[in-house]
Amino acid sequence: MIYFSWATQIILAIISFLWLIPYYIAFKVGNRKYMSKTLDLSCNNRYTLMYYSGFFISILWYIMPFLNQPRFKLNIFSLFDIKVILLENVLYNIILIALIGYFMSVWGTKVVNCNLQATKDRFLHPSKLITEGPYKKVRNPMIMGDLFCHLSFILLLGAIHTLCLYIIYICINLVIVYIENKYSLCIHFKKEYEEYAKKNSSLYESGIMAVCYFLLGNYCDKYLSNYDNIYLNK
Numbered sequence: 095m096i097y098f099s100w101a102t103q104i105i106l107a108i109i110s111f112l113w114l115i116p117y118y119i120a121f122k123v124g125n126r127k128y129m130s131k132t133l134d135l136s137c138n139n140r141y142t143l144m145y146y147s148g149f150f151i152s153i154l155w156y157i158m159p160f161l162n163q164p165r166f167k168l169n170i171f172s173l174f175d176i177k178v179i180l181l182e183n184v185l186y187n188i189i190l191i192a193l194i195g196y197f198m199s200v201w202g203t204k205v206v207n208c209n210l211q212a213t214k215d216r217f218l219h220p221s222k223l224i225t226e227g228p229y230k231k232v233r234n235p236m237i238m239g240d241l242f243c244h245l246s247f248i249l250l251l252g253a254i255h256t257l258c259l260y261i262i263y264i265c266i267n268l269v270i271v272y273i274e275n276k277y278s279l280c281i282h283f284k285k286e287y288e289e290y291a292k293k294n295s296s297l298y299e300s301g302i303m304a305v306c307y308f309l310l311g312n313y314c315d316k317y318l319s320n321y322d323n324i325y326l327n328k
Contacts (some may be wrong), residue, residue, distance in 0.1 A: 098131035120144035121277035159253035169252025
């Protein structure tokens with residue numbers, strides 16, 4: 095059963111990575127047609143559909159933690175399990191639910207709305223380069239919020255296999271950032287983006303991510319070293 099769980103998670107992770115192909119085509123080929131005036135972004139077209147296919151990657155990684163796999167004893171499914179210390183599990187779940195709410199509301203909804211104002215009906219050529227609000231200190235706040243939200247969700251469900259493969263989701267988001275920068279921002283806002291990038295180093299957000307994953311690694315190492323903390327039959 096554990097091997098089947100691993101196989102399922104790995105297959106879905108690979109599928110999510112392959113979903114980058116239409117996203118890449120949307121920017122690379124779509125941008126070439128847009129620059130040659132043969133693509134009208136205000137109309138429905140296949141490149142816009144390919145662009146929105148990127149959202150399925152995020153949805154898939156929200157589904158994966160629910161699939162059958164070993165889980166930490168501290169998770170929302172074991173909230174009323176008599177084998178688990180109730181107070182400890184309740185606090186654990188409250189903290190993670192609060193984090194998910196925070197990342198979805200502040201780093202998710204607000205940033206997405208801000209993005210839509212600039213990219214609505216024209217994902218290849220935003221109406222402006224956003225440098226205010228969350229973007230003033232973090233170059234990719236929507237990506238950071240999404241990564242932290244998924245991580246909190248995985249921990250809330252105690253999904254061990256999904257957590258082990260989470261590095262793939264990080265790589266997927268890094269590829270998305272690279273594609274958007276190369277085929278959109280660096281083309282349409284070259285000088286403005288270069289100045290913005292100099293003032294707003296990605297080291298800030300990279301530092302935050304590195305500290306969080308270091309703490310997460312220590313937590314997992316300590317927790318997984320004790321097999322009493324794992325439900326192998328779930």
